[in-house]
Amino acid sequence: MKRLLQIEFIKLWNNKASRALIISYFVLLTSIALVAAIKFDIGPVKFHLAEQGIFNFPYIWHFNTFITAFFKLFLAIVIVSMMANEYSNKTIKQNLIDGLSKKEFILSKFLTVISFALISTVFVFVVSMILGLIYSDYNEISIIFSDMEFLLAFFIKLVGFFSFCLFLGILVKRSAFALGFLILWQVFEGFVRGMMRWKLFDGETTDAIMGFFPLNSMWNLIKEPFSRLSAVQTVADQIGEELALDYHVQFFEVLIVIGWTTIFIYLSYALLKKRDL
Numbered sequence: 001m002k003r004l005l006q007i008e009f010i011k012l013w014n015n016k017a018s019r020a021l022i023i024s025y026f027v028l029l030t031s032i033a034l035v036a037a038i039k040f041d042i043g044p045v046k047f048h049l050a051e052q053g054i055f056n057f058p059y060i061w062h063f064n065t066f067i068t069a070f071f072k073l074f075l076a077i078v079i080v081s082m083m084a085n086e087y088s089n090k091t092i093k094q095n096l097i098d099g100l101s102k103k104e105f106i107l108s109k110f111l112t113v114i115s116f117a118l119i120s121t122v123f124v125f126v127v128s129m130i131l132g133l134i135y136s137d138y139n140e141i142s143i144i145f146s147d148m149e150f151l152l153a154f155f156i157k158l159v160g161f162f163s164f165c166l167f168l169g170i171l172v173k174r175s176a177f178a179l180g181f182l183i184l185w186q187v188f189e190g191f192v193r194g195m196m197r198w199k200l201f202d203g204e205t206t207d208a209i210m211g212f213f214p215l216n217s218m219w220n221l222i223k224e225p226f227s228r229l230s231a232v233q234t235v236a237d238q239i240g241e242e243l244a245l246d247y248h249v250q251f252f253e254v255l256i257v258i259g260w261t262t263i264f265i266y267l268s269y270a271l272l273k274k275r276d277l
Contacts, residue, residue, distance in 0.1 A: 004108035005115065007095075008082075012112075015085065018078050025074035029123050032064060032131075055135035058147035062225040062247065064128045065154040068120075069222060072158055075116050076165045080178040082109070083169025106269045109166055117158035121151055153221040153249040160218050160257040163264040170268045189213050214264075217256040223247045 012018045054063050086092040095105060132144065168178040189210065197206045210216045228247060 001107075001111060004104060005111050008108050008112045009115075011085075011091070012078065012082060015081075018081060021074050021078050021081075025071055025078075025120075026123060028071045028074070029068050029120065030127060032067060032127060053137070055131045057132045057136045057138050057144045059225070059228060060128050060132045060136065061147045061150040062222070062228065064124055064131075065150045066222045066225050068124050069154060069157060072120075072161055075120075075158075075162065076182070077175070077179065079113065079116075079162055079165040080169040080172075080182075081175040082112070083166065084173060084175040084178070087173045102272050103269065106265065106272060109268070110163070110265055113162040113166055114159060116162060117155050120158055121155040124154060125151055149249040150222060153254065156254055156257050156261075157218050157221045160214070160261045160264075163261045163268075164214060167264040167268045167271075170271050186215055189215050211253065212256060214260045217253060217260060220253050221249060221257060 012022065053059060092105065096102065100108075129144075133139065136144075138144075165178070165182065168181050169175070172178040172181055192213070193206060193210050193216075196209060197203060200206075201209070211220050223245065225247070227245060
């Protein structure tokens with residue numbers, strides 16, 4: 001496994017575009033710390049975002065994993081480009097000639113996907129821990145290490161999404177078309193949701209069905225964190241609205257994403273095995 005990973009990372013690091021995207025991705029993950037510096041001071045109105053509780057433990061685990069998940073598109077580009085380069089540069093054929101089996105080839109790509117997701121999760125953990133220790137009002141050990149389920153959900157979400165991108169890269173062979181297909185699939189899921197809500201079911205039933213679609217299932221792993229903020233809760237109370245939402249990571253939603261990840265990796269292998277390279 002170590003050998004397979006070394007091969008993949010050498011390929012990626014020697015590609016200038018991939019190297020630039022990977023560096024940009026981790027710079028963006030770090031840039032969430034800049035949110036702490038956002039201040040507005042307009043006359044009597046003083047607003048410091050860090051003082052609104054977004055970096056309080058354990059809320060920070062929820063907030064940071066939700067926000068940083070949006071940056072995953074950078075690594076999605078790297079993954080589909082990685083597959084496109086294998087075909088355009090004919091390195092996939094050369095690897096197979098040199099003795100790498102198709103199963104080992106897919107395994108090397110999946111290990112890369114897991115590595116990206118794991119490194120991202122560790123990175124978010126470190127940045128969040130530093131920000132929390134600086135700005136959080138609560139620093140008890142039991143509070144700091146509660147709600148860590150969001151980090152696990154973040155990791156599974158990235159593995160699922162990157163596995164989907166890997167499958168699209170193998171299916172389409174060209175990075176631009178693969179990314180286009182990814183966007184079209186997002187539009188398709190939105191269209192299906194709209195049609196079901198309009199013609200067939202109520203909102204709750206529609207959401208339950210859409211939870212089995214790949215991109216929606218990944219989105220559902222980490223619910224939006226903004227309505228948890230005390231300021232939002234206060235406003236809701238003042239206008240008579242009750243925000244009693246369940247923000248916890250649900251086990252069955254984790255299983256759905258793991259199921260899709262398995263399907264995408266299997267289809268990638270089946271597709272590669274069937275093709276005459």
